[in-house]
Amino acid sequence: MTNLWFTEKWSKDTRFSIKVKTHLYSEKTPFQQIDFFNSEEYGNFFTLDGFIMVTEKDEFIYHDMITHVPMGTNPKIKKVLVIGAGDGGTVRELTKYDHIEKIDMVEIDERVVLLCEKYLPITACKLRDKRVNLYFQDGLEFVKDSKEIYDLIIVDSTDPISVGEGLFTENFYKNCFRILSEEGILVNQHESPFYENFKVEMVKAHQKLKNIFPIATVYQIHQPTYASGHWMLGFASKKYDPILNHNPEQWESLNIKTKYYNSNIHKGAFALPNYVLDILNK
Amino acid sequence: MTNLWFTEKWSKDTRFSIKVKTHLYSEKTPFQQIDFFNSEEYGNFFTLDGFIMVTEKDEFIYHDMITHVPMGTNPKIKKVLVIGAGDGGTVRELTKYDHIEKIDMVEIDERVVLLCEKYLPITACKLRDKRVNLYFQDGLEFVKDSKEIYDLIIVDSTDPISVGEGLFTENFYKNCFRILSEEGILVNQHESPFYENFKVEMVKAHQKLKNIFPIATVYQIHQPTYASGHWMLGFASKKYDPILNHNPEQWESLNIKTKYYNSNIHKGAFALPNYVLDILNK
Numbered sequence: 001m002t003n004l005w006f007t008e009k010w011s012k013d014t015r016f017s018i019k020v021k022t023h024l025y026s027e028k029t030p031f032q033q034i035d036f037f038n039s040e041e042y043g044n045f046f047t048l049d050g051f052i053m054v055t056e057k058d059e060f061i062y063h064d065m066i067t068h069v070p071m072g073t074n075p076k077i078k079k080v081l082v083i084g085a086g087d088g089g090t091v092r093e094l095t096k097y098d099h100i101e102k103i104d105m106v107e108i109d110e111r112v113v114l115l116c117e118k119y120l121p122i123t124a125c126k127l128r129d130k131r132v133n134l135y136f137q138d139g140l141e142f143v144k145d146s147k148e149i150y151d152l153i154i155v156d157s158t159d160p161i162s163v164g165e166g167l168f169t170e171n172f173y174k175n176c177f178r179i180l181s182e183e184g185i186l187v188n189q190h191e192s193p194f195y196e197n198f199k200v201e202m203v204k205a206h207q208k209l210k211n212i213f214p215i216a217t218v219y220q221i222h223q224p225t226y227a228s229g230h231w232m233l234g235f236a237s238k239k240y241d242p243i244l245n246h247n248p249e250q251w252e253s254l255n256i257k258t259k260y261y262n263s264n265i266h267k268g269a270f271a272l273p274n275y276v277l278d279i280l281n282k
Numbered sequence: 283m284t285n286l287w288f289t290e291k292w293s294k295d296t297r298f299s300i301k302v303k304t305h306l307y308s309e310k311t312p313f314q315q316i317d318f319f320n321s322e323e324y325g326n327f328f329t330l331d332g333f334i335m336v337t338e339k340d341e342f343i344y345h346d347m348i349t350h351v352p353m354g355t356n357p358k359i360k361k362v363l364v365i366g367a368g369d370g371g372t373v374r375e376l377t378k379y380d381h382i383e384k385i386d387m388v389e390i391d392e393r394v395v396l397l398c399e400k401y402l403p404i405t406a407c408k409l410r411d412k413r414v415n416l417y418f419q420d421g422l423e424f425v426k427d428s429k430e431i432y433d434l435i436i437v438d439s440t441d442p443i444s445v446g447e448g449l450f451t452e453n454f455y456k457n458c459f460r461i462l463s464e465e466g467i468l469v470n471q472h473e474s475p476f477y478e479n480f481k482v483e484m485v486k487a488h489q490k491l492k493n494i495f496p497i498a499t500v501y502q503i504h505q506p507t508y509a510s511g512h513w514m515l516g517f518a519s520k521k522y523d524p525i526l527n528h529n530p531e532q533w534e535s536l537n538i539k540t541k542y543y544n545s546n547i548h549k550g551a552f553a554l555p556n557y558v559l560d561i562l563n564k
Contacts, residue, residue, distance in 0.1 A: 005297070011323060012301075012322075012323055013300060013301035013321060013322055013323040013324075014298075014299065014300055014301075014323065015287070015297075015298075015299040016296075016297075016298060016299075017296065017297040017298075017299065018295060018296055019294075019295035019296075039295060040294070040295055041293060041294055041295040041296065042295075058476070060557075061555070194340070194504075194506050220504065222476075222502065222504065222510075222511065222512035222555070224476050224510040224511055224512060228504075228506040228511055229504065229506060229510055229511020229512055230504035230506060230511055258556055259555070259556050259557045260555040260556055260557060261555070261556070262553075262555070262556050262559075264552075264553035264554070265553045265554070265555055267550070267553065268549070268550035268551070268552070268553025269550070269553070270546075270550070271544075271546035271547045271549065271550025271551070271553075272546070272547070273343070273504070273541070273542040273543070273544070273547055274540055274541050274542055274543070274544050275342075275541045275542060277544075
């Protein structure tokens with residue numbers, strides 16, 4: 001039996017390793033290094049520039065929480081802009097809502113989408129839904145030029161140390177604000193509080209969002225294959241409060257099947273430990 | 283520079299590794315293999331039979347949550363039994379409450395206590411508090427023979443696959459029930475839902491507690507150095523509900539300093555994801 005391990009650097013002195021059965025595919029695109037693997041315990045998984053993006057075993061956690069928290073805050077969301085998210089998991093969750101009319105998805109690297117359709121159909125299965133429009137371009141440019149108005153923007157990006165860098169700038173957030181409706185919500189991948197390398201990026205992202213949006217906070221998920229397992233998502237909006245505006249009965253009446261998200265965890269996820277509140281100056 | 287790594291097996295195909303500066307100490311006692319390490323990122327940390335128990339970097343999370351959740355549920359707790367917990371972190375948190383009169387701590391392996399006093403004074407600093415009585419014996423035997431009545435029992439044990447095995451039996455839980463007051467609470471280390479090896483033990487522990495206690499549930503913490511980072515603690519009691527009986531103002535009036543625990547997270551920690559509810563048949 002091949003003794004093959006994928007190892008990710010989680011912090012200066014921490015490593016996380018998964019035993020791999022097959023290295024399915026490898027490609028260097030103009031944007032990043034893409035690799036797909038198969039493992040017995042995690043199923044298929046893929047990495048960008050050596051960082052795990054999605055594993056079949058735990059992708060439901062991230063995709064539930066980046067999607068259903070905003071959808072459970074404003075049940076009238078009809079037009080959604082998704083930035084990044086090439087694996088398709090976020091779009092898959094959004095298509096569960098019949099009342100969503102339009103999903104524009106902007107992914108810089110078309111190869112991610114095409115390869116996920118081949119190796120990760122579990123997440124990429126709804127990218128050809130008729131409400132979905134795929135744009136293969138830079139999200140930063142897209143929001144700068146957009147004349148559209150959205151109810152929700154989901155920024156499902158890589159880390160700011162990679163091709164995702166532009167999606168963590170004040171300029172980007174300002175343009176998001178501009179193209180959001182008066183009831184608009186932005187949710188984004190927001191790094192992590194535990195390891196120094198992610199913590200500094202988390203703090204910067206939060207400060208920028210707080211400077212632009214009247215409401216800006218973060219919520220947490222248990223994501224075992226992301227560094228420390230304690231991962232953050234950002235919630236920013238023009239008027240909706242994620243706790244006060246969540247109506248459990250209303251969301252439950254939609255009968256949407258989820259493996260992680262529910263009304264209790266919608267609220268519980270915003271209960272931050274003291275050390276995170278301190279870091280964020282909250 | 284020495285390229286030395288401590289590596290822990292988190293599941294069949296998952297490994298977690300910390301870069302080590304010095305292997306401070308190693309000893310095989312009649313009960314287990316004990317090792318202390320020093321690392322730049324985690325400070326000192328120690329392992330039992332190759333599993334991380336405590337690191338200076340994240341011990342505050344576990345010790346806050348195993349202690350302040352029951353203390354924040356019943357503010358009248360005066361007599362506490364702690365089983366395991368040789369590192370002293372749980373006792374350190376308990377001694378912050380002036381109204382606690384007595385803490386009996388039962389640790390099977392005296393060497394753990396003595397070595398933690400040497401290498402981990404950050405957790406072991408209150409073991410000689412005058413309210414603390416140390417018993418170096420098997421917790422299973424202690425509760426069987428005890429004539430004492432406690433308001434709170436904290437089972438801060440290793441995993442059931444090791445010397446901690448007896449502390450996961452129905453017989454043990456029954457004796458805990460017997461020596462708890464009518465307002466008694468039991469909190470225990472409760473494994474994890476994500477990896478199969480821990481999941482089966484979590485389910486068994488919960489079923490047993492549910493058979494004995496009128497109220498039995500679990501709550502979750504973000505513990506980066508435990509497998510998956512998604513760790514569980516069990517809460518069982520004769521009449522106190524951890525949510526309904528938590529009074530934020532009352533707890534806050536005690537002015538106890540915590541780095542993880544607060545009233546929001548007291549409640550938020552009990553908000554379980556659907557897949558965990560399913561596993562536990564809740």
